[in-house]
Amino acid sequence: MTNKERVISILNYKPYDRMPVVSFGYWNETLEKWHNEGYVTKDEWHEYGVLGDYSPADKSVMEKLGFDFNWISCCSGGNTLLNPCFEEKVLEKYPDGKVKKIDSLGLIVIVKEGICCIPAEVGHTLTDRKSWEELYLPKLQYSDDRIDFKAVRSLEQNGDLPLGLHCGSLMGQIRNMMGVEGLSYLYADDEDLYKEIVDTVGDLCYRVAERILQEGIRFDFAHFWEDICFKNGPLVVPRVFNELAGPHYKRISDLLHSHGINIVSVDCDGMIDSLIPAWLNNGVNTMFPIEVGTWNASIVPWREQYGKELRGVGGMNKRVFSYDRDAVDKEVARLKELVQLGGFIPCPDHRIPPDAKFELVQYYCEKMREV
Numbered sequence: 001m002t003n004k005e006r007v008i009s010i011l012n013y014k015p016y017d018r019m020p021v022v023s024f025g026y027w028n029e030t031l032e033k034w035h036n037e038g039y040v041t042k043d044e045w046h047e048y049g050v051l052g053d054y055s056p057a058d059k060s061v062m063e064k065l066g067f068d069f070n071w072i073s074c075c076s077g078g079n080t081l082l083n084p085c086f087e088e089k090v091l092e093k094y095p096d097g098k099v100k101k102i103d104s105l106g107l108i109v110i111v112k113e114g115i116c117c118i119p120a121e122v123g124h125t126l127t128d129r130k131s132w133e134e135l136y137l138p139k140l141q142y143s144d145d146r147i148d149f150k151a152v153r154s155l156e157q158n159g160d161l162p163l164g165l166h167c168g169s170l171m172g173q174i175r176n177m178m179g180v181e182g183l184s185y186l187y188a189d190d191e192d193l194y195k196e197i198v199d200t201v202g203d204l205c206y207r208v209a210e211r212i213l214q215e216g217i218r219f220d221f222a223h224f225w226e227d228i229c230f231k232n233g234p235l236v237v238p239r240v241f242n243e244l245a246g247p248h249y250k251r252i253s254d255l256l257h258s259h260g261i262n263i264v265s266v267d268c269d270g271m272i273d274s275l276i277p278a279w280l281n282n283g284v285n286t287m288f289p290i291e292v293g294t295w296n297a298s299i300v301p302w303r304e305q306y307g308k309e310l311r312g313v314g315g316m317n318k319r320v321f322s323y324d325r326d327a328v329d330k331e332v333a334r335l336k337e338l339v340q341l342g343g344f345i346p347c348p349d350h351r352i353p354p355d356a357k358f359e360l361v362q363y364y365c366e367k368m369r370e371v
Contacts (some may be wrong), residue, residue: 003068007162008220011263011286011311013126013342019371022220022313022347023067027054029354031061031328033281039064039358048341055256065358066365069161071288071347072267073244077166077225078147080201080207082106082139086125105177106135108111118129121179136177140200141208162220165261166203166210170245171236172226174198187240187358195244202248209252213259214364221263224249229270231293241276253283265324266312269350270297273302280306291349299344311343317346321364323354328360332367339371346371 001017003007009016029048034040040061047057048301053073062070085104092100098112100122108123126136155163174197175183189193209222228235231356253264266279272287279287290297290312299312320327333348346368353359 002243004160004162004220007345010220010345011343013308020068020341020345021365021368022345023062023065024056024314024348024351025070025071025072026061027354030356032058032353033354034061034358037358053282063292064371065139065361068079074155074162075164075166076152077168078152078212080146080168080205080208081181082136082177083141083143084139084144096211107177107179124177124179124182126177126268127182129190132193132281136197137200137228140204142204142211144211145206147212149212149215152217154216156217163218165209165217165219165222165256166266167209167222167224167256170198170202170205170248171241172228174201175228183236187237195320198244198248202245202251205248206252206255210255213255219261220287221265222253222261223288224264224266224268226268227270227327229268229272229275231270231274231295233271234275235270238274238278239268241275246278246282249279249282249284257283265311271297275300276306276310280310285309286311286313290314292317292319293349295309295329297349299338299341303341313345314347314349315344316346316348318350318352318356321348321352321360323360325360325363328364328367332336332364332371335368336371 003020005020007022010019027050028045031040031045031048034041035045044057044060047055050060051057053070055353058070060072061232082105086102088103090099090101091108098110100108100110102125103109103119106125107121109119109121111119131212178186184310196219229239234241256264264284265285265288266284267288268275269289269291276287287299287302287310290299292315298314299310302310315338317331320331338344338347339345
């Protein structure tokens with residue numbers, strides 16, 4: 001079987017020959033460390049830092065480790081973000097090397113060049129209806145130049161891998177533009193504007209997906225990105241998420257179903273439990289990456305509550321890559337039990353961090369090939 005056939009069979013509860021060994025990429029610092037240890041070339045490290053999941057370097061490193069493919073690099077779609085983005089502008093430089101700047105989303109952030117971390121948000125451009133209508137609304141309109149049809153079709157040529165249509169983000173990208181605090185205050189201060197922003201983003205995501213599907217490309221699954229949760233739960237009230245984002249998920253999912261796409265996944269970090277009903281009720285049936293985290297996320301309680309309609313990709317505790325072979329063996333044994341549930345493909349629950357040992361990741365891939 002090809003990896004495409006394996007994925008389709010597993011997520012539809014059909015027979016398959018073996019479990020594909022799936023990755024979710026790496027931190028660039030991880031490849032830097034592995035380069036210093038002699039496992040990864042300088043070119044691979046630098047190329048991945050620039051091109052990321054879609055680079056030849058990603059494929060090369062995966063092959064060295066023993067992964068079959070990167071789940072994210074199977075996805076392609078159009079640009080559902082700001083178009084054009086804001087021009088980045090440095091506002092102030094500090095003695096310790098940090099800078100205050102306006103970034104591509106209009107956020108005012110403090111960052112230190114060369115350091116990979118979440119920037120400190122100290123201000124926002126999107127604060128009210130005036131800034132929305134003048135600066136953001138024009139950047140969230142549909143146009144055909146949002147879609148690189150050649151790039152989308154290029155993935156179609158690799159028949160061994162599943163092909164996913166990336167459908168954008170309905171709430172996560174708004175949080176990125178406004179910040180958690182700004183998003184929270186907006187619902188209380190101007191509920192109509194809050195809804196208008198969600199509707200604008202939702203309509204853009206729909207129109208981009210619709211236009212790509214008109215090309216007749218056969219996708220095996222569809223994929224959303226949200227990252228709207230943290231370790232204790234969602235960053236948006238579940239009721240509000242369901243009321244405002246739910247209809248857009250339903251509209252897009254119905255479109256996908258009309259084109260024969262029955263697997264619809266969402267990438268949302270953190271404790272997602274209270275948002276799962278909103279996704280399932282509106283056509284999203286596959287959770288990713290099921291972060292084990294400090295809250296021990298697992299597909300087991302979700303399957304008990306929602307049945308086989310809920311699938312999953314992820315749920316592998318990447319922290320064991322910094323331990324030893326015994327820890328990896330125990331994690332693989334745990335994953336084997338989850339695999340027996342069906343509709344589940346193990347994958348590291350986020351990008352592999354710098355404390356991971358190259359040889360332990362290789363060992364994990366070897367053991368997973370036996371599943």
